[in-house]
Amino acid sequence: MMARDDCTARLEHDFLGERMIPGDVYWGVHTSRARDNFQISGVPLHRHPQLVAALGAVKRAAARANHDLGLLDNDVAGAIDRACQEVHAGRLDRHFVVDVIQGGAGTSTNMNANEVIANRALEFLGLAKGDYHVVNPNDHVNRSQSTNDAYPTAVRLALSVELARLRGAVERLVAALNAKAERFATIPKIGRTQLQDAVPMTVGQELGAWAATLREELARIDDVRQLLHEVNLGGTAIGTRIATHSGYREAAIHHLAELTGLPVVSAVDLIEATSDVGCFVQVSATLKRTAIKVSKICNDLRLLSSGPQAGLGELRLPARQAGSSIMPGKVNPVIPESVNQIAFSVIGNDVTVTLAAEAGQLQLNAFEPVIAHTLLEGIDWTARGLDILRTLCVEGIEVNRDHLARITSNSVGVVTALTPHIGYAAAAIIARRALAGEGTIRELVLSGGYLAEEQLDEVLVVEKLTGTHT
Numbered sequence: 066m067m068a069r070d071d072c073t074a075r076l077e078h079d080f081l082g083e084r085m086i087p088g089d090v091y092w093g094v095h096t097s098r099a100r101d102n103f104q105i106s107g108v109p110l111h112r113h114p115q116l117v118a119a120l121g122a123v124k125r126a127a128a129r130a131n132h133d134l135g136l137l138d139n140d141v142a143g144a145i146d147r148a149c150q151e152v153h154a155g156r157l158d159r160h161f162v163v164d165v166i167q168g169g170a171g172t173s174t175n176m177n178a179n180e181v182i183a184n185r186a187l188e189f190l191g192l193a194k195g196d197y198h199v200v201n202p203n204d205h206v207n208r209s210q211s212t213n214d215a216y217p218t219a220v221r222l223a224l225s226v227e228l229a230r231l232r233g234a235v236e237r238l239v240a241a242l243n244a245k246a247e248r249f250a251t252i253p254k255i256g257r258t259q260l261q262d263a264v265p266m267t268v269g270q271e272l273g274a275w276a277a278t279l280r281e282e283l284a285r286i287d288d289v290r291q292l293l294h295e296v297n298l299g300g301t302a303i304g305t306r307i308a309t310h311s312g313y314r315e316a317a318i319h320h321l322a323e324l325t326g327l328p329v330v331s332a333v334d335l336i337e338a339t340s341d342v343g344c345f346v347q348v349s350a351t352l353k354r355t356a357i358k359v360s361k362i363c364n365d366l367r368l369l370s371s372g373p374q375a376g377l378g379e380l381r382l383p384a385r386q387a388g389s390s391i392m393p394g395k396v397n398p399v400i401p402e403s404v405n406q407i408a409f410s411v412i413g414n415d416v417t418v419t420l421a422a423e424a425g426q427l428q429l430n431a432f433e434p435v436i437a438h439t440l441l442e443g444i445d446w447t448a449r450g451l452d453i454l455r456t457l458c459v460e461g462i463e464v465n466r467d468h469l470a471r472i473t474s475n476s477v478g479v480v481t482a483l484t485p486h487i488g489y490a491a492a493a494i495i496a497r498r499a500l501a502g503e504g505t506i507r508e509l510v511l512s513g514g515y516l517a518e519e520q521l522d523e524v525l526v527v528e529k530l531t532g533t534h535t
Contacts, residue, residue: 075195091160091194093180093202099173103164106438110161110174113441117161119222120178121152122324123215123298124206130316131208141205144186153324157181165438170431171216179206209309209317211301213339213429218296220437222325224348225293227444232286234451235355239276239283241459246273249464253473253527254379264478265530268379268464275362282355289344289351294328296321297338303428304336342422342430345440349418352443353411359451360408363401366458370398378468383461400458407450414439479506482524487515 074085077094084094111117125146132142151157160181163173179202184194186206192199200206207215250269255262298321299314301307306314314331322329332338372378388397417439421432430436480496487495487510495509503509507525510516516524528534 075193077195086195088194090162091157091181091184092162092177093184093195095173095176095202096163096180099163099167099177103167103173105164105166108165108438110163110165110177111158113165113223113438114155114158115223115226116174116219116437116441117158117178118153118155119219119226119325120161120174120215121149121154121182122222122321123210123219124178124182125149125153126298126317126321126324127208127210127215128206129320130313131310133316134310134312136208136310136313137205140190141186141200144189144200145182145206147189148182148185151185152178152182157185165434167434168431170212170429171220171434171437172212174434175207175210175212175216176202179203182206209299209301209313213302214297214300214304214335217339217342217433218298218321220433221293221296221344222321222327222329223437224345224440224444225290225327227441227448228286228290228293228348231352231355231444231448231451232283234448234455235279235282235286238359238451238455238459239280241455242272242276242279245459245462246270246276250533252464252466252469253531254469255473255476255478262476262478264481265473265476265527267531267533268469270531270533271365275365278358279355279362282351282358285351285354289347291328292344292347295330295332295338295344297332297335299331300335300339302339304334304339306335336428340425340428340430342425342433342436345418345433345436346422348440349415349443352440352447353415356408356411356443356447359447359454360405363404363408363454366401366462367398378465379472381463381465382458385457398458400454404450404454407446411443411447414443475505477506479525479530482530483510483515486520486524491515 073088075088077084077086077097079094081098084097086093086097128137128142128145128149131137132139137145161177163177167173183197183200183202183206186200187194187196190199246269248269249272250267252268253265254268254271255264256266256271257263296318297304298317299306299309301309318329318331366380366382369377369380370382382398382400384396385399386396388395388399418436421436422430424430424432477496477499480492480499483492483495495506495513495515498504498509499506504512507521510521511518526534
């Protein structure tokens with residue numbers, strides 16, 4: 066049932082005074098003050114929908130626990146539960162309007178949620194928004210909670226959900242790279258170290274190595290998600306469980322796990338868990354590690370596709386758009402470039418998270434809002450970037466086969482395979498003469514009498530040179 070005051074402003078008050086609140090919004094006086102105080106990033110809370118959803122789940126679990134313990138009556142608990150369900154489902158996102166960067170350790174975010182839930186619950190009871198003597202943001206919605214346990218719990222849940230999304234993006238990119246590795250498994254090329262010619266390998270081996278390095282990140286993501294599932298809900302202000310019923314902590318955790326489907330458990334030491342943000346540092350490190358690996362792959366893609374005439378020109382990336390406003394026909398590797406920039410942002414955000422974590426004092430870290438924002442943004446950008454890299458670049462990669470064939474057939478890189486047979490010094494002389502244009506490796510070995518032709522043919526088998534023989 067909807068209230069009839071959607072277009073009529075209402076007067077709300079707190080201990081600081083009174084404020085007029087638009088009639089069509091669910092937030093109240095605390096949110097109004099926070100909107101004025103924190104005009105900083107221009108990014109409202111609803112830009113992180115997983116965090117809003119997690120707040121709905123936390124508040125819903127708390128309401129159910131309070132009802133179990135007889136701390137909320139059936140009508141109020143039921144109305145709060147329904148309102149929380151709508152928050153969790155994203156139906157009230159537009160009412161979460163406080164800036165993501167805020168003072169108060171997330172209090173403004175917590176109160177934004179409390180007010181939205183309270184006013185929507187009042188509508189379910191057929192009452193006007195702001196009729197807080199029936200459903201109060203603090204006394205009912207926030208019952209048995211503090212910002213200091215409800216907010217970080219919601220942040221942890223939101224990060225876990227977003228990391229699961231990132232994991233999926235990593236898996237899909239790994240699969241795409243493996244598919245290309247299989248397709249190009251037998252195409253030889255020259256590997257490089259310090260940008261100098263090294264020894265032969267295959268294009269498939271190069272792409273397969275990219276897939277392998279990213280596959281490692283799946284376990285790291287799983288590990289850090291497990292850390293996120295340990296929450297301090299029930300600890301209230303500093304972890305001493307003040308203002309809670311003796312059975313509240315266990316009941317709230319039970320309901321939260323049931324509502325989210327996540328293996329949520331209570332922290333062993335709630336005081337430690339309320340002040341420590343080491344888990345967020347670990348999330349940032351895991352995200353940074355993944356982003357750096359992907360960025361390195363993008364560096365390789367840009368280098369290997371450089372040209373098309375004066376560069377390496379080994380790979381052909383899909384042409385996505387014109388690359389210049391002045392040079393006709395130029396095409397740039399814009400997809401890898403965009404993913405590189407995501408990595409740069411993630412690396413910078415890691416510094417922000419590190420500083421914010423270190424700056425905590427005594428029983429609370431006041432800087433969790435910037436930690437939450439930078440991590441959620443970084444995970445979102447990275448997941449999007451991986452999917453874009455896969456669909457708009459990796460899946461369309463082609464190999465310049467003729468060019469690679471010319472390079473590998475004349476490369477001195479094969480000389481390394483001769484060292485077990487003729488020694489390093491003799492092989493170095495052959496390499497120097499080949500680079501001076503005195504002949505090919507094969508011609509110089511045979512003319513110098515280093516190896517018989519049959520023996521040389523056995524040594525220079527492509528499968529042996531690339532390590533792909535069985």
